[in-house]
Amino acid sequence: MNSEGMMRLLQVQQWLYREARLLDSRRYDLWLEMLDDQVRYRVPSRAYIRQAHVKDFATWSVERELECDDALALIDDDLAALQLRVARLQTGMAWAETPPSMTRRLVSNVMLLDSDADGSLSVVSTLFLAKNRSEGRALFTAERRDRLVIRGDDFRLRERFVVLDDVVLSSENLSQIF
Amino acid sequence: MNSEGMMRLLQVQQWLYREARLLDSRRYDLWLEMLDDQVRYRVPSRAYIRQAHVKDFATWSVERELECDDALALIDDDLAALQLRVARLQTGMAWAETPPSMTRRLVSNVMLLDSDADGSLSVVSTLFLAKNRSEGRALFTAERRDRLVIRGDDFRLRERFVVLDDVVLSSENLSQIF
Amino acid sequence: MNSEGMMRLLQVQQWLYREARLLDSRRYDLWLEMLDDQVRYRVPSRAYIRQAHVKDFATWSVERELECDDALALIDDDLAALQLRVARLQTGMAWAETPPSMTRRLVSNVMLLDSDADGSLSVVSTLFLAKNRSEGRALFTAERRDRLVIRGDDFRLRERFVVLDDVVLSSENLSQIF
Amino acid sequence: MTHEDYVAPDGASISPLIFSDPALYELEKRRIFGRAWLLLGHLSQLPRPGSFLRTFMGEESVLVTRDRNGKIHAHLNACRHRGFQVCQEDRGTTTRFQCRYHGWTYDSDGSLVMVPGEDQLYYSEIDKCRWGLVAVARVETYKGLIFGNFDADAPSLQDFLGDMAWYLDIILDRREGGTELLGPQRWRIAANWKVVAENHCGDEYHIGFAHGSALPPDLLSSNRAAPLQFAREIRPGLGHGLGANIFPDHMSPRDWLNQGPPSPPCVLDYMVRVYDEMAERLGQQRAHISLIHGAVWPNFGMVPIFNTLRVIQPRGVNEVELWSYCVVDRDAPPEVKAWVSAHSTRAFGPAGSFEQDDAGNWTAVTRSSHGVESRKHRLNLQMGVGHEERSDRMPGEFGLTASEINQRGFYLRWMRDMFEGACS
């Protein structure tokens, strides 16, 4: 890592922190501005699938537990779907968030995996999200695999893939953004 | 962010980590030395208050849920009060911390919001605090809004405002520093 | 902290993140490659021991609660023992990890304490580890005290000492690496 | 309060106690979940010999297998030696379930095929035939769906479904190739299972308010109590219930498809083609029916308008685990399947614009039912009581767009199963 790479890493980190703070502050309108037009936002389901042989750790992959695409994801949104998700909150009848949840996001383990020829960045980070309501507290942990595109001094989210660590969600709904 | 800003950010981060480690190591005496004489340390209560209209996300603010100043805070301390809090632990009769809790603080999402003309720094960070006792474990998440003053190569805490994410605390007391 | 120190800090941080990601991805084979031949990996037990006097916070130390060496640790491994731990998983009969746990590690509060004459680095970090299985979720918090040796552009783990924040573990086993 | 007061004779009021009494829940385990046909899965989930899946019947872990000969089985997922769950995964392929504790090994037909030390340690005295996995007493399928029943003396699945089958065919039998299931999504909700089940069974009334945030604004501005013009509540009897749009004979599929939320042309075209096939298979009347919601007694819910089927797995008196599937026509083109599953999951499932808000309803109702003061007052299920109608073209009884006809049917069935002639 050279000092340029370091700078880039810190910029990305700060961008992720800023995103987390907007979401915890319920500024969904400003969060939408962080998205690229082509954004794809996915949260797969996860399942325990019988493993045939175990000697090679490459076969222990998390990937085989994730259900997306041809299976049934938990969330599979494009920009329009995300905008609807946010617009819903503004109707005054989005009861799951009335009163709004008290959320807190810890973003950690930020790594730049690579930069593509088109200048987009592949970033992984670890998310710990606590969501408190009077009914109780839900805790989520996840790896987020993001692709960011560079826009001048700033970034836009082009792709997010959220690996939640739950098979059966212990939360009564997913009313928040990861 | 230039490389100077980056350096400052990392210094602040390390300062917050050092603070966390002192508190987890129960070196309250050394922690007191990190405070400015004028320090103000506040933890507001939080409540669900009926929201009138919801279209504008700016009205969804966390601020309206916080009870401080004219209302009843959870903690509202100046330096003398914090010193008393620490001195209490040294009496040998501070039963809530006898034997001492096993605490662990994760400090994350450190952001420098701005520097004032007087050279003080506005810093936000996310705190995850686990407090274990034989009776059980309490988990806290919070945003901390700090103001640090610069003292040579070091900082002093001038102001801390802790936004806890609980309406009803699930901990039997607040015997630790956030 | 100068810019060289900063660079080193970030390198160590990235190394710890990479380690965490390998473990969460169950690439124990690649993780073994991050270890030094002389590695020592210890997790002490922890207990509440009556404290005689409390005025001096230096006597409140976490150290007196840790049981290792002459007492009974939870884990006390050298390289061979760690290799056995990993090899066990490949037998196809390591039931505690069949199907494998879904783990997530947040590594935070990374600090470089010092560099030795031999060029090894003393690093502390805070670990939050969530381990999910269909039977439930175990949460661990810990301080990790590592010694890394420098190998060219990379590091190897020479020593790890894990201070868990539990007296009675709430997890039915310790089938994962901290 | 005696048990006669739990549900009024006409079903028009109930006591909140039935949502919160742990003793009643223990009884339900035996009298409801021990006797009813419960949904286990779909044949498409067990594509070949050795395929298996793990699910629940009530709170019992159940292993559903396709054996070497292709036959479907369901067994308690518990080794006969000490009870260890012989299957630890949600699904996969194997013909050999070896218990991890001591190695007793079962075939995918449930038979005990290997006991370590059988000759030496057991002195050849163990009768392996007596110690196979415990079979679920009855396993039957209906148009692809697999059901199990713990009660050997239960009526047949067909009799159990009764007139509900006529309506289920609209989903399951509209195309030659039948259906397949995607999923499940699974999540926990702190609600009594009946609160969730009655909502699926009969609650069109809540749509305009509880789901106000997810409905198109023009629908809302019209009549929030009954936003769906052609909808009727239908009670096929036996505790089952559903709501459906019944389009007038003069309408053509494009007429009603254009009234819903916009779909891409490929989906619209597909739906019109399905209409033709359906009309041929099921007749003109059923081709004009589009199911909105429904539930097969006791805990198999569905929201066909968004292509979701779900099992409401009870987890104690205060909690359920919802297993939500997306149902698609097996022979639909991939782009239709993809659109359908994305569309479905944006509306239903834990992150769906509709279902996000449902959980809060169910937990709130459950919480209230625990108060000793709240419990003194009965809940109101009178909507449309005494106004049930019949039709000569369709089976069952009918209520208006919104009506509690189905909730009443649900709770009266509950009373019958719980307290009539019961002795187990």
Add this chain to the structure above:
Amino acid sequence: MTHEDYVAPDGASISPLIFSDPALYELEKRRIFGRAWLLLGHLSQLPRPGSFLRTFMGEESVLVTRDRNGKIHAHLNACRHRGFQVCQEDRGTTTRFQCRYHGWTYDSDGSLVMVPGEDQLYYSEIDKCRWGLVAVARVETYKGLIFGNFDADAPSLQDFLGDMAWYLDIILDRREGGTELLGPQRWRIAANWKVVAENHCGDEYHIGFAHGSALPPDLLSSNRAAPLQFAREIRPGLGHGLGANIFPDHMSPRDWLNQGPPSPPCVLDYMVRVYDEMAERLGQQRAHISLIHGAVWPNFGMVPIFNTLRVIQPRGVNEVELWSYCVVDRDAPPEVKAWVSAHSTRAFGPAGSFEQDDAGNWTAVTRSSHGVESRKHRLNLQMGVGHEERSDRMPGEFGLTASEINQRGFYLRWMRDMFEGACS
């Protein structure tokens, strides 16, 4: 053990069982919390028509409102349709509580004002007058404090308070403008509610040890068992209890104010001025009394010496939710209010130097009460038994600086309410 053994006839010993038996707790819900006057809040919390707050009576969620005409109401926070909590916030202003599930809408006086589909779906057959929110049977106020009672046949609030009112006035009625409440702070403690309540009601004995870390060192060095020179335990009867400093006639307020922890001059001056007003309103004797701690039966505790009132909300047999308020004179100057609330919260509340240590006492006592061996042995409440005194200047019975007179009164009241002539 029969119930007669729970509390000795003279109150001087009790069985730990009463802190840990779930069946007793279920009975308490009806016989204690279903019959007593429970603190709901303060008029100052409902400043104008439409103001509301949400609180609990026992474990029941209760909605307290000021209606359009300014009248105070309390209702169960549960929709009559299915029981959904119609109010989801701690406080605010509205005159319209619309249920989110199906939209039934109630006015702030509790009446049901709108049922979606009333004419069409309900065929105009629903009698809205019968389906308003369930009113708490009785609501009365005492000098600003609002109380509710589920029992329509309960004695009046004034009769319920009895001689406790004479002492409560010292806080509530010392100034013309009365008081107002700040807060609450709220937190959970794994303790039986009675353990917390008896401590507030009568436990001056623990101050010197349990709060050794918070007391000024000179107090400690004198007499740790009874550090407060002028303090007496006072039992006004009916299960209420308090402790107070009773200063001799010859002392003036500056005399005793200088003995406590130092306050800023503005506060000291204010206290002296209040003394004069109080002497005029309540007489010389009461102006010489400063309340330390106390509790109104069953669960309204207070530590007036640090200006805190609190409700001990039971949450099952093993847990409470403490709702702690700061009480201040309404017309006190802002700087006095600010000092009082900061001073209060540094001593009491979850982070207070006193209260931090209290939680551990209560949870430890509760834990012990669960052991089958521990339960075989009775707890000792004999301090001062048989030495109760009376005064001709003040109502009630008196113990020394520390005494278990009030705990005995508390548990004897508990016995009476639980087992005498009870039939509900």
Add this chain to the structure above:
Amino acid sequence: MTHEDYVAPDGASISPLIFSDPALYELEKRRIFGRAWLLLGHLSQLPRPGSFLRTFMGEESVLVTRDRNGKIHAHLNACRHRGFQVCQEDRGTTTRFQCRYHGWTYDSDGSLVMVPGEDQLYYSEIDKCRWGLVAVARVETYKGLIFGNFDADAPSLQDFLGDMAWYLDIILDRREGGTELLGPQRWRIAANWKVVAENHCGDEYHIGFAHGSALPPDLLSSNRAAPLQFAREIRPGLGHGLGANIFPDHMSPRDWLNQGPPSPPCVLDYMVRVYDEMAERLGQQRAHISLIHGAVWPNFGMVPIFNTLRVIQPRGVNEVELWSYCVVDRDAPPEVKAWVSAHSTRAFGPAGSFEQDDAGNWTAVTRSSHGVESRKHRLNLQMGVGHEERSDRMPGEFGLTASEINQRGFYLRWMRDMFEGACS
């Protein structure tokens, strides 16, 4: 089902109900844990006057002390005033246990030595002799191990151990200096205590499968059902059980030591030396026995082959807290102790290669026992029934390498203690 059906008369089958019925667990607290000798610790843990440790008997917190005169005591860890746990640490040194709530103070012999305000506040009316800590009725030691018993009428510890003592000596009495304990490691497992206890008591059968990942491959390839050539299950009676390698007379220690996993030379040499001392102290026969696993009724388990002793502390019907110790010869050289404790902890304890997999067995068996359907079927304990043998050289009855002889003995003892002539 009546209680006679819980365990078959020959012990060869049991009902899963006994692992999951909360009412049975409540009874066990009194009839099992209220009457049996329970392991409290080891004399080496209380090295000098004032040493103390805190442990549990069943779910009761118990304080074990060595008083000023060196005498060992055990008392309930509960202040007689309100029940506060007077000791809050796992261990330490003090002769003064001052209750934090109100300051009552006890000596390390349990006597109440100070009551604040005894003269003034209690009017000298409190009889301190009557209010000392409640003593555990009986405390006895066996070769360093300290046991307590709540039942004053229990048989002596020696009688309680019966023939088990003959085998325990092989660990405890093989060297002049006796043993010492390291630890404990402590962790929670969601399992019924009997599931864990029966495993320790008699389950050699599971080793080849449950621990397949930890066994050397050559052992596995031979005979997984019974991998240990010289092992026998031994039932000394009274509910105790063990498994041991019984080496033929012609073998010498080096012969069998070389068959196990490789140890460093210093350890090997030490073991050979111990053999000589043991043969002298206990005789040739016992020197040829190496204990593998075992359990003293009801909840003191051991895996001597890996030097671990453990107490299975019950925590409700569904959970245990395992307290696992490493036992070493007191006079072993430091390098041997170090190797033994590292070796032990790599195999047993929460991170051990063996024990990691055990927890899952116990939780799975416990979970299954809750199903109303699973409970209808009995668990199979028939291995070796009717084939028990006796020896003229060693006490007890014998089974093969693997046998359920000991589990049957365990559950028959359970039946006897629970239901025979019981009246408490």
